[in-house]
Amino acid sequence: MKKSNYAITMISLTLIIALGLGSCCSPKQQNIQKEVFGTLSTGETVDLYTLTSTTGMKVKIMTFGGALxxxxxxxxxxxxxxxxxxxDNLSDYENNRVFFGALIGRYGNRIAKGKFTLDNVDYQLVTNDGENHLHGGEKGFDRVVWQATPIENAEAPALKLSYLSPDGEQGYPGNLNVTVTYTLKGNDLHLDYEATTDKATPINLTNHSFYNLAGEGTILDHELTINAAAYTPVDSTLIPTGEIVAVEETPFDFNTPTAVGARIDSVEGGYDHNYVLNTGEGLQLAAKLKDPKSGRYMELLTTQPGLQFYSGNFLDGTQSCGQRVYNIHTGLCLETQHFPDSPNQPQFPTTILQPGETFQSTTIMRFGVHK
Structure with a gap:
């Protein structure tokens, strides 16, 4: 009888320990961590989520601007x-609007003079880039606090971010429901965008990360490949002229790996141009970036028709993080997107989302190392 009670007790203890270990050490809980990042001047609390993959890669996302x-x-x-x-602190993000890592909308890139006509109605958006509308206006999606829902998964932790952009926000028509889900699968970071509206509205969602695969210094020696045979030239205010021009035999040709700085002096002001990707249906390779010194590379896959390559021309050393000072060309952007000013350029792929439709797009940042 004593032996039987002892066996039962040991079994019970084993179950308790197993359950206890499961609750505190489960990979589902270990690979998503949440902490408070800070408080905005409005009094809103901003959270920071850290996703850790099975390979040890870490991604940190805050709810302000849904930013990486x-x-x-x-x-x-x-x-x-x-x-x-x-x-490294929230106040710098709030006081320096350089779009570091942020989600961009309703309309990424520029709309000429902030004007467009849709269904015989003229709309005037907020202008915040000279006479043009840029990245959603004065209060784009990069300036709002997104609602976050962590999705625990032992193999692929994810964070779903949601935002309701009300009818009339920054001049746009319709109530727009947007969700962006970051999913970390091994060394791949997936960004899945979805949106619905109750009125026809332009939409162009993207992420505005500045990459430096060396972690410091300039990106001029990074080798860049862009899978595009053409680009859209711009005027002096960076609005597309409407032309689609071949990149062959121009400084815009990155169809073979080329150092970012190899021909940048031939481009007035540096690169800040939309590329017309050679992509068909579905997810396709848009670009590859490699740092020869560290061996790191990133492949960028997308379902979008365009890619904005920006060589960090406006970074001026007034922003920093610890010992890292962000001077010109210390980071570059590769923004998967539709073309700039598409609401005023009928020859470009449409960016109008209709009621009853669902906007969907996917971008994958795939990281690796050449040893």
Whole structure:
């Protein structure tokens, strides 16, 4: 009888320990961590989520602007560092609107003079880039606090962000429901965008991360490949002229790996141009970026028709993070998108979302190392 009670007790203890370990050490709980990042001047609390993959890659996302704060990946010597530009405190994000890592909308890039006509109605958006509308206006999606829902998964932790953009916000028609889900699968970071509306409205969603695969210094020696035979030239205010021009035999040709700085002096003001991707239906390779020194590379896959390549021309050293000072060309952007000013350019792919439709797009940042 004593032996039987002892056996039952040991079984019970084993179950309790197993359940206890399961509740505190489960991979589902370990690979998503939440902390308070700070408080905005409006009094809103901003949370920071850290996703950790099965390979050890870490991605940090805050609810202000739905922004990527850090992407930590190893180099050829297995030394990890943050490969995107950002700040280490919330106040710098609030007071320096440089779009570091942020979600952009309703309309990424520019709309000429903030004007467009839709269904015989003229709309005037907020203008915040000279006479043009840029990245959603004065209060784009990068300036709002998104609602976050962590999705625990032992193999692929995810964070779903949601925002309701009300009818008339920054001049746009319709109540727009937007969700963006970040999913970390191994060394792949997936961004899945969805949106619905109750009135026809333009939409162009993207992420505005600044990449530096070395973690410091200039990106001029990074090797860039862009899968595009053409680009859209712009006027002096960076609005497309409407032309689609071949990149062959121009400084805009990155169809073979080319150092970012190899021909940048031939482009007035540096690169800030939309590329017409050679992509068909579904997810396709848009670009590849490699840092020869660290061995890190990133492949960018997307379902979108365009890619904005921006060489960090307006970084001027007034922003910094710790010892990292963000001077010109210390980061570059590769923004998957529709074309700029599409609501005024009928020859470009349409960006109008209709009621009853669902906007969907996917972009994947795939990181690796050449040893």
């Amino acid at each position: 704060v850090a992407i930590e990946t190893p180099d050829k010597n297995d030394s990890s560092t943050n490969v995107i530009l950002g700040f």
